[in-house]
Amino acid sequence: MPEATEAPAALSHSAAERPWVAAVRTLCEFAARRGDLDARFTPSPTAEQGMAGHRSVAQSRGPGYQAEVSLQGMHRGLTVRGRADGVDVSRQWVEEVKTYRGALDRMPANQRELHWAQAKVYGWLLCQLHQATEWNVALVYFHADRQEQAPPLVQRLTAAELQAFFEGLCDQYLSWAQQESAHRSTRDICLTALKFVHGEFRPGQRTLAEAVFRAARRGHCLAAQAPTGIGKTLGTVFPLLKAMPEQALDKIFFLSAKGPGRQVGMQALQTLRASGACRLRIVELVARDKACVHPDKECHPDSCPLARGFYDRLPAARSDAVDGPPLSQQALQEVAERHAICPYYLGQEMARWADVAVGDYNHFFDVSASWHASTLIHGWRVAVLVDEAHNLLDRARSCYSAELDWQAFAAARDSAPPTLKKPLDRVARAWQALARSHAEPYQLVDAPPTRLGQVLTEATQAIGEWMAEGEQGPHGLPTALVEFHWSALHYLRLCESFDASHSMVDVSTRPAGRGHGRGRVEARVSLRNVTPAEFLAPRFAATRTTVLFSATLAPEQFYADTLGLPVDTAWVDIQSSFSSDQLAVHVVPDVSTRFARRADSVAPICRVIADQWATAPGNYLAFFSSFDYLEQVASAIEARHPDIPCWRQRRHMDETARQAFLDRFVPQGQGIGFAVLGGAFAEGIDLPGSRLIGAFIATLGLPQVNPVNEALRERLQQRFGAGFEYAYLYPGLRKVVQAAGRVLRTPSDRGSVHLIDERFRRIDVRRLLPAWWRLQMQFASTPNAGCEPAEAATIIAGR
Template identity: 25%
Template structure:
């Protein structure tokens, strides 16, 4: 008989399903918060009850059809005599959860407790008392619900649940076998791989055989997406598992989707799923998962079960957002949650970083093994972005500027809620200002209690708001307020040397901020859920820096760099050290930068991009640019996707020579292709060092303590800046037929700390080789000798 392992939480669900999408639905991953409350209660119980055992492992094996189902889990508390099994659940509003569970005897929390009780009964012959112990995360007050264990009733449910598991397992076996068959038949999607691409495929495959993590730096044009995804997918499918492919932005999903399509065109029937942001999938004005507000959340699990939607989804080869929205409207279910239901049946899941690495992501669903105790493979695209992105997940702030915008927006809601909302904003304002009586930027220790009290009052207002007949609007201020405040409150308890709290004041606002200097410990926890991890980018040097901040330092990690497959003579790379872009020199050098752009773009008219450290610097230079016959496009701070696309379309049409001005690290400097004559030159205007301010200096101090004084400045300033600079330079040469000029303006590019981040092939011995004594003549000679 085949043994199938199932976690108690997955096993203990109503048959048939019932329930809505909400915080305490009982389905899906457990809330990330609340573990400290469990530990606290368990310690108290140990003092109260003799023989109280915390995290008691309970398990049982059921035979049904050709399978043995091994069900196991850990009960929060257990007493042998008198027999007691206890589960602890924490909630902000414990009264609300108490009322909910009293009305819902079929809730998954109840079935989970009954299952532990039944296992205890089978093991000891005693029918235990079952207790749901509910604890408030706000004030630690508790409520208890005694659950009856009716053995006959439980066994009637058990028979139905085991029949379901048999059917589910047969489907999984077919999927497992199909994946292994596909793996054997898979062929590389390109008959003639680019130079270095074959070696890349072999490197990934060999590394997976050795069980090592992999850091890959490979330039644009090598075909690294297909070169990494293909071996990762082939190896994972051979074990009956899937690949999870994550990117920093939704807009970068397309590259992975195109690689999957190329594999499919070879006759390989892999199923792909792209998880799109909930805000873009939502069929309501606001993505609020509350059954009182959203009909697509109400009775969601019942609708999924009654309409067999999981199996309907499995018949789709490529699951797109439009298909999910159509199905969501037809069956009145949440399209985003539908995409989550589709994860298990997909062979490749493409999504944003946050689904794997954010505190409230989808890690458990994405990494869940299929049948065997194997794990999926994880592919991290544009991995140079992950350290800062993951730090941001744990670095919320509250500012007077945000509160002021809320006050202005409260005008749009009915007066009764506007008055209450503004009163709460006023309290929030006073709370922030109480930490800055002297107006000096400083580290602080935030007192949790007043923030929790205000959080309770904001939630009460929100519930009253949702219960009213008011129409929820896009960017609704009441919902923004409750989300902003609760995110901050949930982070106040984050602890460790990598976290610090500050009060900051500048010309625009006052704020409280929680800063995470280093999220590597959190990233390590995510990697444990995967069999193999490969992180790649065009900018991962110095490798040791990225290995540390990506949380790969404790793993057996291989570092490998590939050179550009394109001929060096296709590219003219210049460093102009005579121009300083340091903050104090910008006013004085803005004219020189504009003059350099004017002269070089006149040597060969075409499309150019100039990328700056900041919007202010960009605007300063823009005012001095004088280009005859050129159209100048300027990136804006908040650009809608439609406007971004219109700029790219204009450059593609190439009706007139165009200069695009933008910022490093922005929408035009990473993850955007400018093939052929769409771009023939780039100006990288200085390294975009982070602002030298109080907060950044605290981060530098952390790096000094953690990694050493000699590394601190580079970790805090240089390396993050150079990743943006090199990404900016990489926009020009995208294929073997592309020709282009890359001009880097600033003497700092010649310094060792900056130069060591540059890709192999940029220079032979020293970046000084890239300095020209006759810039315009060299550029002219390059174009004249370019076929």
């Protein structure tokens, strides 16, 4: 990476030197879209269904018909490119093919006009190519469920009409493109001259920054294990900003698993923007339910005033937004309020024009991730930053997993209209037959149940058509029916890509409760992703570089295998900036926290906590494997040591309650917060200085042994030969290290960690703990667990 105080040489790939290029779709969506925002529940066909529909239309045409014809044209320096769905030159015919669901006559007029705009642009490009004076422009609609074509809608337009339409769109786009080009040029100049905000890097931070810059320059991925305290966020964002001009990067996506990580990313970006990246456009995207101003209304003009005329007001809002400060969630709300439009969909639009977009993992890695789709559609050159990347495995597994629950289905059927009774009854019969054929409470099956999939497909088609035809009644859409419909669609979509190498299917059954009929059985069908590697690999391939960083990314092979990282991924392990004398790590080897011996562990754990408290009063966190275990020990502490202030994590705490829990950790305060390992307080929180001086971790963090995790272990053993390690040990120890990492947050912090479990003596466990930790043996009682003090010293020395 260039020195923080110097600028690299003149750039050869600046945006100002590149011609203006726009895809036909981009041009039309920008310049031809007008009217209302209408997101009524009409599940659009999947990409696979869309391609199948296009093939079906092409196969029905005559011998002179050509599918997917590449075309391009130019106006005032703007090159417009695209592929026409179907062309027959002998008939002077071009058609735009659209797959759809529901009733065609209920399609919003502005959506139809957008389709016409694309068809007309292709019409002009063909007139220009073949020097024709007129051309037939057609819209062909193909029903994805009924596999039927509607009669083509045709306009025969002169070349002059088509040219005027095309140039009108280009003129609108060019005024924006010129502004964008000027922004890109100014942005790159600012970034070229950008200096590191703090002047000097922290220990380890420069090594991280250089590794990130090299990854962007060489076009490969980077996995960086970097400890707390070195400034990982600035150490990854800064070098990617420096790489943007040289590598002609269009965007950086900063992805976080949780809100606090997103806020840290925004703070780092705003700091760098203020220090020199003056024209950097930053946008923060949050989930729709968090951005929505009218949660009691639906996203269409008949319900929400912010949807009415949305696209008519969008150009002014867009211009306002790009000229303003960084678009945090609050700033987006303010711009949207000034222009009376929806802040969530304004944010989606502004992500297209931002230099850096900050959001959740789902924006790029989910099944239908919008940022990944836009990267492919628009040909963006992007870099992706994955914050706290150890969370990506579990999150990706959830993205590519699906569950069908009988009770949810029963609620959906109860709320459905009479017109849907037959298809839903067929689902019920198939579901019951499946449940009766599986006598065991939990059973793995080889593949998704065929009959259930068939009737679910029929039912979702019927529900989709019913909703698309607007027959939902005066009280809107039945919530239970909508939620089940989405779950079923997601399940069916994943069934299409199911393979036993990366996923498994299981059926869980139990007798139905009262009121559900004698002899009925409730069944849950789960399609569970085991390794998301096959799904994530194409996402990594779509980027110039993806940088995954975390304090816990070891062992390397575990993350490489399960995430599908490219074979040329670079790995860097940054040495901690903390010294071993800053953190006293005590191993308590004479206590077992296994479930069978949990009752016996409460008293010795209380002694360890009370002894430490007497030695160094202050703020501590105590972590346990479950809420029940937490309650047992917290109650014992309160009974035996009423002088020690205690507060507890509760199940299902909302944001206000979580913040109240953290607010108890005041500087120079004294007390113990009891929490669950792996929960909201075990990572991603920052309690520097005397706000937190120690942690007690009374568990190895291993996932619960149950049929699902055992099946996961077996699959991982078959594929990687490390079932126990991949399913239990590595995920568990990762949580332990993350929780311990809450103690030291700044270079001057000091504190202690107590690892309470006999299994922390094992060599394979100790090897997964940070190498800079100096482990000390501390017994909760007189040594009686087969480990004498002399032996303990040997264990620690041999680590």
